[in-house]
Amino acid sequence: MKFIFKLEQTDKLTKARLGSFIYNDVLYETPMFMPVGTQATVKTLTKEELKEIGSGIILANTYHLWLRPGEDIVSKAGGLHKFMNYDGPILTDSGGFQVFSLANPKDITEEGVTFKSHLNGDKLLLTPEKSIAIQNKLDSDIAMSFDECPPASATHEYMEQSIKRTLRWAKRGKDVHNNPNQMLFGIVQGGPYQDLREYSAKETVKLDFDGYSIGGVANDGESKEYMYQAIDYSIPHLPENKIRYLMGVGEPIDLIEGVIRGIDIFDCVLPTRLARHGHAFTKYGKINLRNAKYKEDFSKLTNECDCYACKNYSKAYIRHLIVANETLGARLLSIHNIRFLIKLMEDIRNSIKNNNILEFKEEFIKNYYGESHE
Amino acid sequence: MKFIFKLEQTDKLTKARLGSFIYNDVLYETPMFMPVGTQATVKTLTKEELKEIGSGIILANTYHLWLRPGEDIVSKAGGLHKFMNYDGPILTDSGGFQVFSLANPKDITEEGVTFKSHLNGDKLLLTPEKSIAIQNKLDSDIAMSFDECPPASATHEYMEQSIKRTLRWAKRGKDVHNNPNQMLFGIVQGGPYQDLREYSAKETVKLDFDGYSIGGVANDGESKEYMYQAIDYSIPHLPENKIRYLMGVGEPIDLIEGVIRGIDIFDCVLPTRLARHGHAFTKYGKINLRNAKYKEDFSKLTNECDCYACKNYSKAYIRHLIVANETLGARLLSIHNIRFLIKLMEDIRNSIKNNNILEFKEEFIKNYYGESHE
Numbered sequence: 001m002k003f004i005f006k007l008e009q010t011d012k013l014t015k016a017r018l019g020s021f022i023y024n025d026v027l028y029e030t031p032m033f034m035p036v037g038t039q040a041t042v043k044t045l046t047k048e049e050l051k052e053i054g055s056g057i058i059l060a061n062t063y064h065l066w067l068r069p070g071e072d073i074v075s076k077a078g079g080l081h082k083f084m085n086y087d088g089p090i091l092t093d094s095g096g097f098q099v100f101s102l103a104n105p106k107d108i109t110e111e112g113v114t115f116k117s118h119l120n121g122d123k124l125l126l127t128p129e130k131s132i133a134i135q136n137k138l139d140s141d142i143a144m145s146f147d148e149c150p151p152a153s154a155t156h157e158y159m160e161q162s163i164k165r166t167l168r169w170a171k172r173g174k175d176v177h178n179n180p181n182q183m184l185f186g187i188v189q190g191g192p193y194q195d196l197r198e199y200s201a202k203e204t205v206k207l208d209f210d211g212y213s214i215g216g217v218a219n220d221g222e223s224k225e226y227m228y229q230a231i232d233y234s235i236p237h238l239p240e241n242k243i244r245y246l247m248g249v250g251e252p253i254d255l256i257e258g259v260i261r262g263i264d265i266f267d268c269v270l271p272t273r274l275a276r277h278g279h280a281f282t283k284y285g286k287i288n289l290r291n292a293k294y295k296e297d298f299s300k301l302t303n304e305c306d307c308y309a310c311k312n313y314s315k316a317y318i319r320h321l322i323v324a325n326e327t328l329g330a331r332l333l334s335i336h337n338i339r340f341l342i343k344l345m346e347d348i349r350n351s352i353k354n355n356n357i358l359e360f361k362e363e364f365i366k367n368y369y370g371e372s373h374e
Numbered sequence: 375m376k377f378i379f380k381l382e383q384t385d386k387l388t389k390a391r392l393g394s395f396i397y398n399d400v401l402y403e404t405p406m407f408m409p410v411g412t413q414a415t416v417k418t419l420t421k422e423e424l425k426e427i428g429s430g431i432i433l434a435n436t437y438h439l440w441l442r443p444g445e446d447i448v449s450k451a452g453g454l455h456k457f458m459n460y461d462g463p464i465l466t467d468s469g470g471f472q473v474f475s476l477a478n479p480k481d482i483t484e485e486g487v488t489f490k491s492h493l494n495g496d497k498l499l500l501t502p503e504k505s506i507a508i509q510n511k512l513d514s515d516i517a518m519s520f521d522e523c524p525p526a527s528a529t530h531e532y533m534e535q536s537i538k539r540t541l542r543w544a545k546r547g548k549d550v551h552n553n554p555n556q557m558l559f560g561i562v563q564g565g566p567y568q569d570l571r572e573y574s575a576k577e578t579v580k581l582d583f584d585g586y587s588i589g590g591v592a593n594d595g596e597s598k599e600y601m602y603q604a605i606d607y608s609i610p611h612l613p614e615n616k617i618r619y620l621m622g623v624g625e626p627i628d629l630i631e632g633v634i635r636g637i638d639i640f641d642c643v644l645p646t647r648l649a650r651h652g653h654a655f656t657k658y659g660k661i662n663l664r665n666a667k668y669k670e671d672f673s674k675l676t677n678e679c680d681c682y683a684c685k686n687y688s689k690a691y692i693r694h695l696i697v698a699n700e701t702l703g704a705r706l707l708s709i710h711n712i713r714f715l716i717k718l719m720e721d722i723r724n725s726i727k728n729n730n731i732l733e734f735k736e737e738f739i740k741n742y743y744g745e746s747h748e
Contacts, residue, residue, distance in 0.1 A: 039694070039695075039698045039700055040691075040694065041695055041700045041702045043700065043701065043702075044701050044702060044705070045702070046682075046702065047686075064698075068694070068697065068698055069669065069690070069693075069694045069697075069698075073669060073670055073690065073694075076670055076672070077672050077688065077690060077691070078672075083688075083690070083691055083694075084691060085686050085687060085691070295443065295447060296447055296450055298450070298451050298452075308420075312421075312459050313459060314451065314457075316443070316447060316451060316457070317414075317451070317457055317458060317459070319443075320413070320414065320442070320443045320447075320457075321413075321415055323442065323443075324413045324438075324442055324443075326413055326415045326417065327417065327418045327701045327704070327705070328415045328417075328418060328419070328420070330701070331418070331701070331705075
C-alpha cells in the first residue's frame with residue numbers, strides 16, 4: 001500500500017536526514033536498513049524474527065520471483081504479502097541488477113535485455129514494461145524502475161548513451177505502471193561522471209517518481225570513494241520530500257557515510273551472506289567464527305548486542321554449528337548481523353537527533369577499524 | 375541429571391504403558407518421541423521451537439560430537455546442556471550405530487572397533503570404555519552402552535558371538551561409568567533370532583542398567599515384521615519399572631506398533647530428514663511438497679495441525695521455499711514433522727488412557743494408508 005514519507009529533521013553540519021512513515025498503523029523511521037529477502041524469504045528467518053530485530057521495509061527480487069515461482073502464482077496467492085505472510089512494507093527491485101550480474105550472456109537493445117536464465121538457460125527478454133508488469137502482480141509497496149547498471153569502468157560515451165536509455169526505460173515503465181497501491185521509484189545512474197550523475201538525477205526527477213534511488217555503486221570492485229562521489233553528485237538534484245535510496249550497500253561505514261550524504265534507506269545481502277560464511281559484525285570489526293581461536297571461547301557472541309543469538313549462545317557453540325554446516329549457525333548469525341545493522345541505524349538516528357553524527361562516525365571508526373580485537 | 379521413571383498405567387488388551395518422570399521441575403509423559411540433534415542441534419531449530427512443539431528428551435550423537443567439536447570442548451563449556459543452552463533432558467547414543475553405518479572400513483575386535491573418520495579419514499578406535507568416557511564428559515542425562523549393530527541378515531552363529539561380545543562390552547562400559555548425574559542404559563541385540571533376543575535381554579538385565587533399549591531394528595532394508603518380532607522377543611524379559619527404548623524408529627505406524635508392544639521412548643532422524651527433502655507428514659499420509667500440484671495450492675500445509683508452519687504458511691509458499699532451496703522451507707517442515715510425531719504420541723497416550731489404542735490404530739491406518747489423498 002502507498003505510504004507518505006515525512007521529512008522530520010535535517011542535520012545542520014551534514015546532509016543527514018530523519019524521516020518517518022506510517023504503514024499498517026506502525027511508525028517506521030529513516031534512515032533505515034532493509035534486509036533482503038531475495039526469494040520472498042529473508043534467508044533462514046521468520047517474520048516474527050524480523051520483527052523482533054526491528055526490521056522495517058524488506059526487499060524481494062523481481063528477477064528471482066519472476067523465474068520462480070512466477071509472478072502469476074504470487075498474484076494468485078493475493079500478492080507477496082499474502083504469499084509470504086508478511087504484513088510489513090515490501091520493496092521489489094526491478095530485476096535490472098540481477099539481469100546484469102547473474103544472467104549471461106546478455107544482449108542490451110532499446111527494447112530491453114535478452115539473457116539466459118541462471119536456473120535453466122532459457123532465453124528470456126526483460127523490458128521496462130515487463131519489469132513493471134511483474135512488480136504490479138507481485139504487489140509490493142514500492143516498485144523500482146528498470147535500469148541498466150553499467151560498471152563504473154564504462155566510458156563516458158557509453159555511460160551517456162546508457163543513462164539516456166535508462167531514462168527512456170523509466171518513462172516507459174512509468175507509463176505502464178498500473179497498481180494504485182504501489183509506489184514507483186526512479187533510479188539515478190551515471191557511473192563516476194559528475195555531469196552524467198547530475199543529468200540523470202535532474203531528468204529522472206522530471207519524470208516525477210514517488211522516490212529516488214542511486215544505483216550502480218554496488219558493483220564488484222568499486223571503491224568507496226567512487227560510491228561517495230556518486231552520492232554527492234546526485235543528492236543535490238533530488239527533492240527533499242522524497243525517499244532517497246542507496247541500492248545494494250550494507251557495509252557499516254557506508255551506511256554512516258551514506259546517511260551523512262543524505263541517504264534515507266539502504267539494502268544489502270551482506271548480513272545474511274556473511275552469516276552463511278560464519279562471519280559476525282561486532283563493534284570492533286567483523287570476526288570469522290571459523291577461526292580456531294573461538295573453539296573454546298565460551299563467551300557470548302558479543303556483549304553489546306541485544307539479539308537472540310547474543311543473549312543465548314557462545315562463540316564456541318556458534319562456531320561448532322558453522323563448522324559442522326548446521327543451518328542454525330547461519331540462522332543465529334543472520335539474526336545477529338541484521339540486528340547489528342538495524343541497531344546501527346537506530347544509533348545513527350539518535351546521533352542525528354543529538355546533532356553529533358560526525359562524532360558518532362569518528363567513534364565508530366575508532367572501534368571498528370581500530371587496533372584489531374581479533 | 376538422574377530422574378525417576380514412574381510406570382503409571384498398563385493397558386489391558388496390549389502391552390502399551392503410560393509412564394512419567396520429572397526433570398527440572400517439568401513433568402514428561404511416556405510414550406514419547408525424541409527428536410534427534412545429531413550435532414548438538416536439532417537441525418534448523420532453536421530450543422524455544424522445540425519446547426513450543428512439546429518435545430521432551432532430545433538425542434545427541436556421541437560419534438559426531440567426539441569427532442567435532444570434541445568431548446573436551448563440550449566438557450569445558452560445562453557439558454552438553456550448557457554448550458547448546460538446552461535445559462530439557464538429553465540422551466546420547468553410544469556411537470556404536472554410527473561407527474557401523476557411517477565409518478568404513480572397520481575392524482571389530484574384542485577391544486572395540488577400528489574405523490576411519492567419515493570427516494577426514496583418520497584411523498580411530500572406539501571402545502566401550504571410550505564411548506562411556508566421552509558420554510561422561512558430554513554430561514548427557516542418559517548414556518547408552520556401546521554395542522555392535524549387526525545386520526539382520528547375519529547368521530545365527532555370527533549373531534551369537536556378537537551379542538556375547540556386546541554383553542562383555544556393556545559390562546566393561548558399566549564398570550568405567552563415572553558420572554553420578556547420568557543414567558546408563560543397556561541395549562538388547564540378537565537380530566531376528568528369538569533365542570538370541572531372549573538371551574541378550576536376560577543377560578543385559580542381569581547387569582542392572584537404568585533403562586533398556588532394543589537395537590538393531592533400524593538398519594536399512596529391514597522389514598516391519600522383523601522389527602515387531604524383535605520387540606516381541608525382547609520385551610517380556612525387560613523389567614516393568616524401567617524405560618524401554620526402541621532405537622532409530624520414527625515411522626508413525628511403527629510408533630503405534632511399538633507402543634502396543636511395550637515401548638516407552640523412540641528416536642529417529644526421519645522427521646527432519648523428510649523435511650529437508652520436502653516431505654510432510656499428514657493425517658492422510660506423507661505428501662511431497664515438490665509435487666507440481668502444490669504450485670498453486672494456497673491452502674494451509676495441513677488443517678489439523680497446531681504447529682507454527684500450519685498456522686502461518688500455505689503449501690504453495692513452502693513448496694516455493696523447498697524448490698528454491700531456502701532453509702526456511704526445511705525449518706518449517708521440520709517444525710511440522712516433529713510436531714506431527716509428538717502430537718501422535720499425545721494421541722497415543724490419550725488412547726491408552728481411554729483404553730482404545732487398538733481402535734486408535736485402526737483409525738490411524740484407515741486415514742494414513744487409505745485411499746490416497748495425494
